[in-house]
Amino acid sequence: MNHRFFEERLFSDEPLPPEEQLLLEEHIHSCERCRALRTAWQETEVELKLAQWITPRAGFSRRWRERFLRHTALAQQRRALGVFLVTSLLAALFAFPFFALIASPAQPLWLRVMVALYNLSALIPAVEGVVTFLSTVGRAIAQVIPPMVEIAFGMAFLGLMAIWLAMLRKFSFGRVRTQ
């Protein structure tokens, strides 16, 4: 049996057959490297077995409670934001085809949007006050969007707000059970 065979046996924690154990002892007696390795491992093993346990600082569970509450609040906010974004996206996806269906084919959407933007850009330098500006914006929107669409948008917006507020209340302001 070669040196490698014995060297491998030095680190096995399974008992060797008596004849192999005898051969190993003979080899260790004659091989300086194996002797040194065995001594080194025995000393390391003692070090591992006698090693102290390390304890966390006092108040570990209190710090965990704080972390848990922070984590829960953050997760709820993320969920609420996710719900808001998804519902907004869905509302937009549903609203735009509906808007396109009821819009007059004589007035393409892009043209009406351009006109509204032009009105707005013309208005801004000459704005006399916030009220005037807002009323002009309102008029510009009213020119572009038919009343039915305005109502539909209003309803969709109110529905969206209701869902969002309900989700926010449920996920962000709901009490976290601690007992």
Place this chain on the structure above:
Amino acid sequence: MKPTVQGEDIREQELHWVQQALAGDTEAFVQLIEVYQQSVYNLCYRMLGNAEDAEDAAQETFLRAFHSLRKFDQQRSFVTWLLSIAAHHCIDQIRKRKMTVFSLDDNPDLEFAGHDPLPEATISLREDQQRLQQLLKRLSETDRAAIVLYYWYDFSYEEIAQSLSLTVSAVKSRLHRARRALAESWLEKYPPTSREVERKGYESPVF
């Protein structure tokens, strides 16, 4: 002395706490934290090598355990499951941060279980821990986890395999390789000649 983590009474009690925690009672889970915080923290410390990272990893372990409590098989040991989460988290952290530098000098608040308040004893303990961490840092993260679970927690090969998602033969092979690496590191750090010199330094020249 290493704390024991099992026993019939505590097993029943921990199952009761687990069921309460599953029903949403965080205070029941806090009881589990009180029992197992040292086991989890010690594993994290041995894996990561410093108090700050160990605290963070131990806290995260309990948080993950709480959130995935439904996945816990109640036929299994809770502490084995918990330490498995801790070991995987620490392995991920080491891989993520490529942690190679271990220093106990940055940890003045290091506390040892049942430590002696005498400064000399504390210094000696710190030196022992430092030497040990220096050895452990030579091992790969999975080998380190296997060694820590085997020598500190008295885990069987099967338990280590279960905890680290390895086969039993892979655990044996990793432990064998780790022992060899540790012995070689020890030999490198304390060669036989230096040990001879050290011994002769304080031994009486008469003998």
